[in-house]
Amino acid sequence: QNQAIMTGNDNSNPKALFRLIGLATVIVFLIINNEKFTSHNHPNNRRTSVDMGNGNCKWTPPKYEGFEDIKFFKTVIAGFPSGDKRLTFVQLEALTENPTKDEWDFKHLGMSNHPFIKANYPHHEGIWGWEDAGDQVIMVVRNIKRAMVEYHDILWDIGYAKTWEEAFALVPNLYRERPPLEDFLAWRDERVFDEIDWYGWFIDYYMEGGLMRDMFTKKITTSEHWNMLMVPTAYTLEQLQYDVVVGADTHVEPSYDPNCALITNGCAPVKVISAERLAELDRGPAVGLELAAAVDGKEGMNVISPEARNCIWRELIINKKGLKTFIDRDGYGEDDYSFTKGHLEKMVKELDRLIEKYSNVPWTTNSNAPVLVDIIQEHRGLILEDLAEGRFRRMMKRNSSLTPDRFQELE
Numbered sequence: 001q002n003q004a005i006m007t008g009n010d011n012s013n014p015k016a017l018f019r020l021i022g023l024a025t026v027i028v029f030l031i032i033n034n035e036k037f038t039s040h041n042h043p044n045n046r047r048t049s050v051d052m053g054n055g056n057c058k059w060t061p062p063k064y065e066g067f068e069d070i071k072f073f074k075t076v077i078a079g080f081p082s083g084d085k086r087l088t089f090v091q092l093e094a095l096t097e098n099p100t101k102d103e104w105d106f107k108h109l110g111m112s113n114h115p116f117i118k119a120n121y122p123h124h125e126g127i128w129g130w131e132d133a134g135d136q137v138i139m140v141v142r143n144i145k146r147a148m149v150e151y152h153d154i155l156w157d158i159g160y161a162k163t164w165e166e167a168f169a170l171v172p173n174l175y176r177e178r179p180p181l182e183d184f185l186a187w188r189d190e191r192v193f194d195e196i197d198w199y200g201w202f203i204d205y206y207m208e209g210g211l212m213r214d215m216f217t218k219k220i221t222t223s224e225h226w227n228m229l230m231v232p233t234a235y236t237l238e239q240l241q242y243d244v245v246v247g248a249d250t251h252v253e254p255s256y257d258p259n260c261a262l263i264t265n266g267c268a269p270v271k272v273i274s275a276e277r278l279a280e281l282d283r284g285p286a287v288g289l290e291l292a293a294a295v296d297g298k299e300g301m302n303v304i305s306p307e308a309r310n311c312i313w314r315e316l317i318i319n320k321k322g323l324k325t326f327i328d329r330d331g332y333g334e335d336d337y338s339f340t341k342g343h344l345e346k347m348v349k350e351l352d353r354l355i356e357k358y359s360n361v362p363w364t365t366n367s368n369a370p371v372l373v374d375i376i377q378e379h380r381g382l383i384l385e386d387l388a389e390g391r392f393r394r395m396m397k398r399n400s401s402l403t404p405d406r407f408q409e410l411e
Contacts, residue, residue, distance in 0.1 A: 049304055057308040059319075060094075067098065075115065075298075076117045077089050078140070081151045083150040086326070087275055088273065088291065090316055090323050091291050094322065095291065098116060100114060100116035100118055106130040123198055128259045139203070141275065211255075212226040218353075219246070219252070220252045220254050221242065225242065226257070271291070274378075288309060288313035338393050341392045344386055354372070
Protein backbone atom coordinates (compact mmCIF):
# COMPACT_ATOMS: atom_id res chain seq x y z
CA GLN A 1 0.00 0.00 0.00
CA ASN A 2 1.30 3.43 -0.86
CA GLN A 3 1.81 6.05 1.77
CA ALA A 4 0.79 9.69 1.27
CA ILE A 5 -0.21 12.66 3.39
CA MET A 6 -3.37 14.36 2.19
CA THR A 7 -4.39 17.97 2.56
CA GLY A 8 -7.23 20.05 1.25
CA ASN A 9 -11.00 20.33 1.47
CA ASP A 10 -12.57 17.18 2.85
CA ASN A 11 -15.41 17.45 0.32
CA SER A 12 -12.94 16.78 -2.50
CA ASN A 13 -12.03 13.40 -0.91
CA PRO A 14 -8.27 13.87 -1.33
CA LYS A 15 -7.52 10.76 0.74
CA ALA A 16 -9.17 8.50 -1.82
CA LEU A 17 -7.60 10.45 -4.68
CA PHE A 18 -4.04 10.10 -3.41
CA ARG A 19 -4.37 6.48 -2.47
CA LEU A 20 -5.23 5.98 -6.13
CA ILE A 21 -2.34 8.16 -7.29
CA GLY A 22 -0.01 6.33 -4.94
CA LEU A 23 -1.13 2.96 -6.28
CA ALA A 24 -0.46 4.19 -9.78
CA THR A 25 3.04 5.30 -8.81
CA VAL A 26 3.86 1.98 -7.17
CA ILE A 27 2.74 0.20 -10.31
CA VAL A 28 4.94 2.47 -12.43
CA PHE A 29 7.97 1.67 -10.33
CA LEU A 30 7.30 -2.04 -10.58
CA ILE A 31 6.79 -1.92 -14.32
CA ILE A 32 9.68 0.24 -15.48
CA ASN A 33 12.28 -1.77 -13.62
CA ASN A 34 10.97 -5.28 -14.29
CA GLU A 35 13.21 -6.66 -17.05
CA LYS A 36 10.25 -8.32 -18.76
CA PHE A 37 8.95 -4.88 -19.70
CA THR A 38 12.12 -3.08 -20.77
CA SER A 39 13.10 -2.46 -24.36
CA HIS A 40 15.89 -5.02 -24.23
CA ASN A 41 13.94 -8.06 -23.16
CA HIS A 42 15.82 -10.96 -24.71
CA PRO A 43 18.48 -12.28 -22.32
CA ASN A 44 20.45 -14.06 -25.04
CA ASN A 45 21.28 -10.69 -26.63
CA ARG A 46 22.69 -9.09 -23.49
CA ARG A 47 26.36 -8.44 -22.96
CA THR A 48 28.53 -5.66 -21.60
CA SER A 49 29.22 -2.42 -23.45
CA VAL A 50 32.38 -2.83 -25.53
CA ASP A 51 35.52 -0.71 -25.42
CA MET A 52 36.43 -0.27 -29.10
CA GLY A 53 39.68 1.58 -28.35
CA ASN A 54 40.73 5.18 -28.95
CA GLY A 55 37.86 6.49 -26.82
CA ASN A 56 35.20 4.65 -28.84
CA CYS A 57 32.65 2.17 -27.55
CA LYS A 58 29.67 0.06 -28.47
CA TRP A 59 26.75 0.34 -26.09
CA THR A 60 24.89 -2.84 -25.16
CA PRO A 61 22.22 -3.41 -22.48
CA PRO A 62 23.10 -4.89 -19.09
CA LYS A 63 22.90 -8.58 -18.33
CA TYR A 64 19.71 -9.73 -16.64
CA GLU A 65 20.79 -13.34 -16.18
CA GLY A 66 23.94 -15.13 -15.12
CA PHE A 67 24.89 -12.86 -12.20
CA GLU A 68 23.04 -14.67 -9.41
CA ASP A 69 26.21 -16.13 -7.85
CA ILE A 70 28.44 -13.05 -8.19
CA LYS A 71 29.24 -11.17 -4.98
CA PHE A 72 28.54 -7.49 -5.54
CA PHE A 73 29.19 -4.30 -3.62
CA LYS A 74 25.70 -2.84 -4.04
CA THR A 75 24.68 0.77 -4.56
CA VAL A 76 21.38 2.38 -3.58
CA ILE A 77 20.44 5.16 -6.04
CA ALA A 78 18.18 7.46 -4.00
CA GLY A 79 16.20 10.48 -5.11
CA PHE A 80 12.89 12.33 -4.86
CA PRO A 81 10.36 10.83 -7.34
CA SER A 82 11.12 12.53 -10.66
CA GLY A 83 12.83 10.27 -13.20
CA ASP A 84 16.30 11.34 -12.03
CA LYS A 85 17.26 7.90 -10.75
CA ARG A 86 16.40 6.26 -14.07
CA LEU A 87 18.74 8.65 -15.90
CA THR A 88 21.43 7.70 -13.38
CA PHE A 89 21.05 3.95 -13.30
CA VAL A 90 21.13 3.57 -17.10
CA GLN A 91 24.60 5.14 -16.95
CA LEU A 92 25.73 2.74 -14.24
CA GLU A 93 24.27 -0.24 -16.09
CA ALA A 94 26.07 0.66 -19.30
CA LEU A 95 29.35 1.32 -17.48
CA THR A 96 29.33 -2.00 -15.63
CA GLU A 97 26.97 -4.39 -17.52
CA ASN A 98 25.06 -4.91 -14.26
CA PRO A 99 21.29 -4.41 -13.84
CA THR A 100 19.11 -2.30 -11.54
CA LYS A 101 16.05 -3.28 -9.54
CA ASP A 102 13.43 -1.05 -7.93
CA GLU A 103 12.67 -0.98 -4.19
CA TRP A 104 9.07 -2.09 -4.84
CA ASP A 105 10.26 -5.00 -6.98
CA PHE A 106 12.34 -6.27 -4.06
CA LYS A 107 9.31 -5.98 -1.79
CA HIS A 108 6.75 -7.63 -4.06
CA LEU A 109 8.76 -9.84 -6.41
CA GLY A 110 11.32 -11.05 -3.88
CA MET A 111 14.99 -10.53 -3.08
CA SER A 112 17.59 -10.98 -5.80
CA ASN A 113 21.25 -10.20 -6.47
CA HIS A 114 20.84 -6.93 -8.40
CA PRO A 115 23.80 -4.64 -7.59
CA PHE A 116 21.96 -1.35 -8.24
CA ILE A 117 18.87 -0.46 -6.19
CA LYS A 118 16.55 2.38 -7.19
CA ALA A 119 14.89 4.03 -4.20
CA ASN A 120 12.42 6.80 -3.32
CA TYR A 121 12.39 5.84 0.36
CA PRO A 122 11.65 7.53 2.77
CA HIS A 123 9.31 9.52 0.49
CA HIS A 124 5.74 8.23 0.65
CA GLU A 125 6.13 6.81 -2.86
CA GLY A 126 8.98 4.60 -1.64
CA ILE A 127 9.48 1.56 0.54
CA TRP A 128 12.53 -0.05 2.12
CA GLY A 129 12.11 -3.24 0.13
CA TRP A 130 15.73 -4.32 -0.32
CA GLU A 131 16.27 -5.40 3.31
CA ASP A 132 20.06 -5.47 3.98
CA ALA A 133 21.23 -5.65 0.36
CA GLY A 134 22.76 -2.16 0.10
CA ASP A 135 26.39 -1.16 0.71
CA GLN A 136 26.48 2.54 -0.25
CA VAL A 137 24.18 5.37 -1.37
CA ILE A 138 24.36 7.77 -4.31
CA MET A 139 21.86 10.63 -3.94
CA VAL A 140 20.51 12.22 -7.10
CA VAL A 141 19.15 15.78 -6.84
CA ARG A 142 16.82 17.38 -9.38
CA ASN A 143 15.71 20.98 -9.68
CA ILE A 144 12.78 21.15 -7.23
CA LYS A 145 10.45 22.72 -9.79
CA ARG A 146 11.27 20.24 -12.53
CA ALA A 147 11.08 17.35 -10.07
CA MET A 148 7.44 18.22 -9.37
CA VAL A 149 6.64 18.23 -13.09
CA GLU A 150 8.21 14.84 -13.80
CA TYR A 151 6.72 13.32 -10.64
CA HIS A 152 3.29 14.07 -12.07
CA ASP A 153 4.29 13.02 -15.60
CA ILE A 154 5.01 9.47 -14.44
CA LEU A 155 1.60 9.25 -12.78
CA TRP A 156 -0.07 10.52 -15.93
CA ASP A 157 1.79 8.07 -18.19
CA ILE A 158 -0.28 5.19 -16.86
CA GLY A 159 -3.51 7.13 -16.60
CA TYR A 160 -3.69 6.89 -12.79
CA ALA A 161 -4.39 3.19 -13.32
CA LYS A 162 -6.74 1.49 -10.86
CA THR A 163 -5.58 -2.07 -11.53
CA TRP A 164 -2.45 -3.95 -12.50
CA GLU A 165 -4.03 -4.89 -15.83
CA GLU A 166 -4.75 -1.27 -16.74
CA ALA A 167 -1.21 -0.26 -15.83
CA PHE A 168 0.43 -3.03 -17.86
CA ALA A 169 -1.68 -2.09 -20.88
CA LEU A 170 -0.23 1.43 -20.72
CA VAL A 171 3.44 0.44 -20.42
CA PRO A 172 4.21 1.72 -23.96
CA ASN A 173 3.20 5.22 -22.82
CA LEU A 174 6.04 5.59 -20.33
CA TYR A 175 8.32 8.59 -21.06
CA ARG A 176 6.82 9.11 -24.52
CA GLU A 177 5.07 12.46 -24.15
CA ARG A 178 3.97 15.05 -21.64
CA PRO A 179 0.48 15.44 -20.16
CA PRO A 180 -2.03 18.18 -20.96
CA LEU A 181 -1.40 21.29 -18.91
CA GLU A 182 -4.80 21.08 -17.24
CA ASP A 183 -4.04 17.62 -15.85
CA PHE A 184 -0.82 18.88 -14.32
CA LEU A 185 -2.45 22.01 -12.89
CA ALA A 186 -5.12 20.00 -11.08
CA TRP A 187 -2.47 17.79 -9.46
CA ARG A 188 -0.21 20.77 -8.77
CA ASP A 189 -2.91 22.66 -6.88
CA GLU A 190 -3.56 19.63 -4.70
CA ARG A 191 -0.08 18.36 -3.92
CA VAL A 192 2.83 20.70 -4.58
CA PHE A 193 2.76 22.82 -1.41
CA ASP A 194 3.18 19.68 0.70
CA GLU A 195 5.63 17.99 -1.67
CA ILE A 196 8.00 20.96 -1.34
CA ASP A 197 8.33 20.00 2.33
CA TRP A 198 8.91 16.36 1.40
CA TYR A 199 11.62 17.42 -1.08
CA GLY A 200 13.82 19.19 1.47
CA TRP A 201 13.12 16.59 4.15
CA PHE A 202 14.23 13.84 1.74
CA ILE A 203 17.58 15.56 1.21
CA ASP A 204 18.04 16.02 4.97
CA TYR A 205 17.31 12.34 5.56
CA TYR A 206 20.21 11.13 3.44
CA MET A 207 22.66 13.93 4.20
CA GLU A 208 22.16 13.31 7.93
CA GLY A 209 22.46 9.56 7.57
CA GLY A 210 18.83 8.74 8.36
CA LEU A 211 18.28 11.16 11.26
CA MET A 212 14.55 11.01 11.98
CA ARG A 213 12.78 14.34 11.46
CA ASP A 214 9.25 15.56 10.92
CA MET A 215 8.93 16.65 7.29
CA PHE A 216 6.79 19.74 7.97
CA THR A 217 8.51 21.25 11.01
CA LYS A 218 11.93 19.68 10.24
CA LYS A 219 12.26 19.03 13.99
CA ILE A 220 14.04 15.92 15.25
CA THR A 221 11.31 13.46 16.11
CA THR A 222 10.69 10.29 18.06
CA SER A 223 10.56 6.72 16.80
CA GLU A 224 6.83 6.66 17.55
CA HIS A 225 6.18 9.73 15.41
CA TRP A 226 8.51 8.54 12.65
CA ASN A 227 6.71 5.21 12.40
CA MET A 228 3.41 7.08 12.06
CA LEU A 229 4.87 9.30 9.32
CA MET A 230 5.92 6.19 7.40
CA VAL A 231 2.26 5.08 7.18
CA PRO A 232 0.47 8.45 7.03
CA THR A 233 -2.67 7.14 5.30
CA ALA A 234 -3.57 5.51 8.62
CA TYR A 235 -3.89 8.94 10.25
CA THR A 236 -5.38 12.35 9.66
CA LEU A 237 -3.07 15.31 9.16
CA GLU A 238 -4.07 16.59 12.59
CA GLN A 239 -3.15 13.27 14.21
CA LEU A 240 0.32 13.43 12.62
CA GLN A 241 1.15 16.95 13.76
CA TYR A 242 4.40 17.20 15.67
CA ASP A 243 2.91 19.11 18.59
CA VAL A 244 0.19 16.48 19.01
CA VAL A 245 2.43 13.40 18.92
CA VAL A 246 5.70 14.72 20.35
CA GLY A 247 4.82 17.98 22.04
CA ALA A 248 5.94 21.48 21.15
CA ASP A 249 8.35 21.84 24.08
CA THR A 250 9.51 18.23 24.32
CA HIS A 251 13.26 17.65 24.19
CA VAL A 252 13.95 14.83 21.73
CA GLU A 253 17.30 13.06 21.62
CA PRO A 254 18.53 12.53 18.03
CA SER A 255 17.88 9.01 16.76
CA TYR A 256 18.29 7.34 13.40
CA ASP A 257 16.13 5.22 11.14
CA PRO A 258 17.19 1.65 12.04
CA ASN A 259 17.02 0.73 8.37
CA CYS A 260 20.19 2.73 7.76
CA ALA A 261 22.15 0.26 9.88
CA LEU A 262 21.35 -2.32 7.19
CA ILE A 263 23.46 -0.43 4.61
CA THR A 264 27.15 -1.26 5.02
CA ASN A 265 28.29 2.37 4.79
CA GLY A 266 25.07 3.85 6.16
CA CYS A 267 22.51 6.16 4.51
CA ALA A 268 24.83 9.15 4.13
CA PRO A 269 25.68 9.33 0.41
CA VAL A 270 29.14 8.65 -0.96
CA LYS A 271 28.25 10.91 -3.88
CA VAL A 272 25.68 13.66 -4.58
CA ILE A 273 24.99 14.35 -8.25
CA SER A 274 22.74 16.65 -10.27
CA ALA A 275 20.36 14.95 -12.69
CA GLU A 276 20.17 18.09 -14.84
CA ARG A 277 23.94 18.34 -15.11
CA LEU A 278 24.20 14.66 -16.06
CA ALA A 279 22.06 15.42 -19.11
CA GLU A 280 23.91 18.60 -20.17
CA LEU A 281 26.31 18.60 -23.11
CA ASP A 282 29.04 20.55 -21.33
CA ARG A 283 28.87 19.17 -17.79
CA GLY A 284 27.29 15.77 -18.38
CA PRO A 285 30.42 13.75 -19.25
CA ALA A 286 32.11 14.83 -16.00
CA VAL A 287 29.10 13.71 -13.96
CA GLY A 288 29.20 10.39 -15.81
CA LEU A 289 32.82 9.99 -14.76
CA GLU A 290 31.85 10.68 -11.15
CA LEU A 291 29.32 7.85 -11.30
CA ALA A 292 31.93 5.49 -12.72
CA ALA A 293 34.38 6.46 -9.97
CA ALA A 294 31.76 5.77 -7.28
CA VAL A 295 31.61 2.08 -8.25
CA ASP A 296 35.02 1.52 -9.84
CA GLY A 297 37.09 -0.97 -7.86
CA LYS A 298 34.11 -2.21 -5.84
CA GLU A 299 33.54 -5.94 -5.59
CA GLY A 300 31.84 -7.38 -8.67
CA MET A 301 32.07 -4.10 -10.62
CA ASN A 302 33.71 -4.56 -14.01
CA VAL A 303 33.67 -0.91 -15.09
CA ILE A 304 34.54 -0.19 -18.71
CA SER A 305 37.98 1.36 -19.25
CA PRO A 306 38.42 5.07 -18.42
CA GLU A 307 39.09 5.91 -22.09
CA ALA A 308 35.63 4.64 -23.11
CA ARG A 309 33.55 6.16 -20.32
CA ASN A 310 32.78 9.45 -22.04
CA CYS A 311 31.67 7.42 -25.03
CA ILE A 312 29.13 5.60 -22.85
CA TRP A 313 27.70 8.95 -21.79
CA ARG A 314 27.43 10.05 -25.45
CA GLU A 315 25.72 6.83 -26.47
CA LEU A 316 23.04 7.26 -23.81
CA ILE A 317 22.50 11.01 -23.76
CA ILE A 318 23.35 12.10 -27.32
CA ASN A 319 22.59 8.97 -29.33
CA LYS A 320 19.58 7.98 -27.18
CA LYS A 321 20.58 4.35 -26.66
CA GLY A 322 18.91 2.37 -23.90
CA LEU A 323 15.76 2.99 -21.90
CA LYS A 324 13.69 6.11 -22.42
CA THR A 325 14.12 8.75 -19.70
CA PHE A 326 12.57 12.12 -18.93
CA ILE A 327 14.80 13.80 -21.55
CA ASP A 328 13.08 11.75 -24.28
CA ARG A 329 9.52 13.00 -23.78
CA ASP A 330 7.77 14.67 -26.73
CA GLY A 331 5.40 17.60 -26.50
CA TYR A 332 5.60 20.40 -23.97
CA GLY A 333 8.88 21.26 -22.31
CA GLU A 334 9.18 21.04 -18.54
CA ASP A 335 9.19 24.84 -18.28
CA ASP A 336 5.74 24.97 -19.93
CA TYR A 337 4.25 23.57 -16.73
CA SER A 338 4.03 26.64 -14.55
CA PHE A 339 3.45 27.20 -10.86
CA THR A 340 1.82 29.93 -8.80
CA LYS A 341 3.84 32.68 -7.20
CA GLY A 342 3.15 31.04 -3.86
CA HIS A 343 4.58 27.73 -5.04
CA LEU A 344 7.76 29.38 -6.31
CA GLU A 345 8.20 31.45 -3.17
CA LYS A 346 7.85 28.38 -0.98
CA MET A 347 10.38 26.52 -3.17
CA VAL A 348 12.88 29.38 -2.71
CA LYS A 349 12.26 29.39 1.04
CA GLU A 350 12.96 25.66 1.27
CA LEU A 351 16.09 25.96 -0.88
CA ASP A 352 17.27 28.88 1.28
CA ARG A 353 16.88 26.66 4.34
CA LEU A 354 18.96 23.90 2.75
CA ILE A 355 21.66 26.31 1.54
CA GLU A 356 21.97 27.95 4.96
CA LYS A 357 22.10 24.60 6.73
CA TYR A 358 24.69 22.89 4.53
CA SER A 359 26.92 25.94 4.19
CA ASN A 360 27.69 26.11 7.89
CA VAL A 361 29.08 24.07 10.77
CA PRO A 362 29.03 21.10 11.14
CA TRP A 363 28.82 20.66 7.36
CA THR A 364 31.93 22.66 6.42
CA THR A 365 34.07 19.50 6.59
CA ASN A 366 31.62 17.27 4.72
CA SER A 367 32.73 16.66 1.11
CA ASN A 368 29.18 16.35 -0.22
CA ALA A 369 27.82 19.52 1.42
CA PRO A 370 29.45 22.07 -0.95
CA VAL A 371 28.40 19.96 -3.94
CA LEU A 372 24.80 19.95 -2.71
CA VAL A 373 24.86 23.68 -1.98
CA ASP A 374 26.25 24.46 -5.42
CA ILE A 375 23.51 22.41 -7.09
CA ILE A 376 20.73 23.95 -5.00
CA GLN A 377 22.02 27.50 -5.46
CA GLU A 378 21.79 26.99 -9.21
CA HIS A 379 18.21 25.75 -8.90
CA ARG A 380 17.33 28.67 -6.62
CA GLY A 381 18.68 31.15 -9.16
CA LEU A 382 16.45 29.74 -11.89
CA ILE A 383 13.35 30.04 -9.72
CA LEU A 384 14.24 33.60 -8.76
CA GLU A 385 14.43 34.39 -12.47
CA ASP A 386 10.91 33.02 -12.90
CA LEU A 387 9.67 35.24 -10.09
CA ALA A 388 11.47 38.32 -11.42
CA GLU A 389 10.11 37.78 -14.94
CA GLY A 390 6.58 37.03 -13.74
CA ARG A 391 6.63 33.47 -15.04
CA PHE A 392 3.90 32.14 -12.75
CA ARG A 393 0.11 31.91 -12.69
CA ARG A 394 -2.69 32.26 -10.18
CA MET A 395 -4.09 29.28 -8.34
CA MET A 396 -6.97 27.84 -10.35
CA LYS A 397 -9.91 26.62 -8.27
CA ARG A 398 -11.37 23.27 -9.26
CA ASN A 399 -14.10 21.09 -7.81
CA SER A 400 -11.61 18.25 -7.43
CA SER A 401 -8.71 20.37 -6.26
CA LEU A 402 -9.46 23.09 -3.73
CA THR A 403 -6.73 25.20 -2.16
CA PRO A 404 -6.05 24.23 1.48
CA ASP A 405 -6.96 27.15 3.76
CA ARG A 406 -3.45 27.43 5.16
CA PHE A 407 -2.09 28.20 1.66
CA GLN A 408 -4.52 31.02 0.81
CA GLU A 409 -2.03 33.75 1.73
CA LEU A 410 0.57 32.27 -0.65
CA GLU A 411 -1.50 32.63 -3.83
